[in-house]
Amino acid sequence: MSIEISGVNKRFGDFVALDDVSVSIPSGKLTALLGPSGGGKSTLLRIIAGLETADSGSVEIEGVDATKLPPQKRNVGFVFQHYAAFKHLSVRRNVAFGLEIRKRPRDEIRSRVDELLKLVHLEQFADRLPSQLSGGQRQRMALARALAVQPTVLLLDEPFGALDAKVRKELRDWLRRLHDEVHVTTVFVTHDQEEALEVSDGIVVINDGRVEQIGTPDDLYDRPANDFVMRFLGPVTTLGGRLVRPHDLHLHPGPAAPDDVTGTVTRITRIGFEMRLEVEVDGTPVVVTTTRNAFLALGVELGSTVVVRADPDASTHLSTVKPTVGASPG
Numbered sequence: 001m002s003i004e005i006s007g008v009n010k011r012f013g014d015f016v017a018l019d020d021v022s023v024s025i026p027s028g029k030l031t032a033l034l035g036p037s038g039g040g041k042s043t044l045l046r047i048i049a050g051l052e053t054a055d056s057g058s059v060e061i062e063g064v065d066a067t068k069l070p071p072q073k074r075n076v077g078f079v080f081q082h083y084a085a086f087k088h089l090s091v092r093r094n095v096a097f098g099l100e101i102r103k104r105p106r107d108e109i110r111s112r113v114d115e116l117l118k119l120v121h122l123e124q125f126a127d128r129l130p131s132q133l134s135g136g137q138r139q140r141m142a143l144a145r146a147l148a149v150q151p152t153v154l155l156l157d158e159p160f161g162a163l164d165a166k167v168r169k170e171l172r173d174w175l176r177r178l179h180d181e182v183h184v185t186t187v188f189v190t191h192d193q194e195e196a197l198e199v200s201d202g203i204v205v206i207n208d209g210r211v212e213q214i215g216t217p218d219d220l221y222d223r224p225a226n227d228f229v230m231r232f233l234g235p236v237t238t239l240g241g242r243l244v245r246p247h248d249l250h251l252h253p254g255p256a257a258p259d260d261v262t263g264t265v266t267r268i269t270r271i272g273f274e275m276r277l278e279v280e281v282d283g284t285p286v287v288v289t290t291t292r293n294a295f296l297a298l299g300v301e302l303g304s305t306v307v308v309r310a311d312p313d314a315s316t317h318l319s320t321v322k323p324t325v326g327a328s329p330g
């Protein structure tokens with residue numbers, strides 16, 4: 001294990017930001033800290049970086065007790081959402097900065113920076129100023145700069161948070177490919193479940209200062225530990241007091257077997273290749289998503305009576321809150 005966080009507590013005044021957090025983050029992997037805003041993700045990342053100190057507990061990085069080490073002695077690279085570049089320095093000089101202050105030989109700096117600019121696909125922009133780059137290019141420059149000094153650990157705090165959806169998605173694919181090339185232990189903070197599911201090897205779900213679950217994207221999606229994780233990781237709907245994913249529900253034309261749940265189709269929406277149907281069951285709307293072909297084969301329309309059945313392999317959770325209209329999130 002590369003980063004061992006044990007029993008970390010952090011308060012800001014009376015407010016408990018982290019409550020007895022213990023997490024093992026494996027070497028060479030891309031790990032997401034995922035959770036809602038204010039849950040404590042950034043605080044945990046900053047404690048790993050040494051930018052914040054824990055009230056109690058310890059942080060070990062590659063076998064070294066880093067709990068009391070200042071940030072510069074932890075050998076971590078850091079990239080924030082709003083990256084502070086040196087405005088008057090070229091992209092090349094920005095990337096070279098860490099190597100220059102470490103007084104590395106000029107030739108070494110040049111070849112290392114060339115290599116990094118190639119890695120982040122910014123070779124042709126080496127002589128531009130940061131202001132002449134797009135937001136996505138600037139974040140790539142920030143990553144190159146953080147990687148320049150060969151950190152043991154790369155820490156990214158919502159690195160693509162300020163970018164528009166399309167660029168975010170491109171950069172997320174790019175980060176995954178970059179990681180497959182360099183394999184540096186990387187921890188990144190995100191509140192976007194899709195980003196975490198798509199990019200990471202492992203996910204730590206953090207909410208209200210506590211770890212809700214740790215696992216692979218598949219573990220979390222298919223076997224959520226509780227209804228919070230189930231809700232946070234993808235769309236859910238409620239059927240018979242249990243949370244279930246709308247795509248794990250199937251509709252069948254009647255008549256029903258004795259145990260079947262029947263309802264009336266009250267809404268039909270087409271979302272791209274998918275169909276989203278609301279079926280009112282005992283006065284509560286249940287959301288079912290299906291493919292367009294399956295929908296057409298079913299031959300239902302508004303007002304049709306249908307049977308709603310959950311896939312026998314579906315993961316479900318007892319709902320601890322009152323059913324709400326529609327699926328959430330997404």
Ligand SMILES: Nc1ncnc2c1ncn2[C@@H]1O[C@H](COP(=O)(O)OP(=O)(O)OP(=O)(O)O)[C@@H](O)[C@H]1O
Pocket residue numbers: 012015017035036037038039040041042043044189191
């Ligand atoms: N320096 C500070 N002083 C006081 N409160 C703080 C400080 N830093 C963070 N907090 C509080 O601690 C809580 C956790 O903040 P943190 O930034 O870790 O959350 P987060 O999960 O990263 O959320 P976000 O995605 O919004 O950044 C928040 O309620 C925040 O207001």
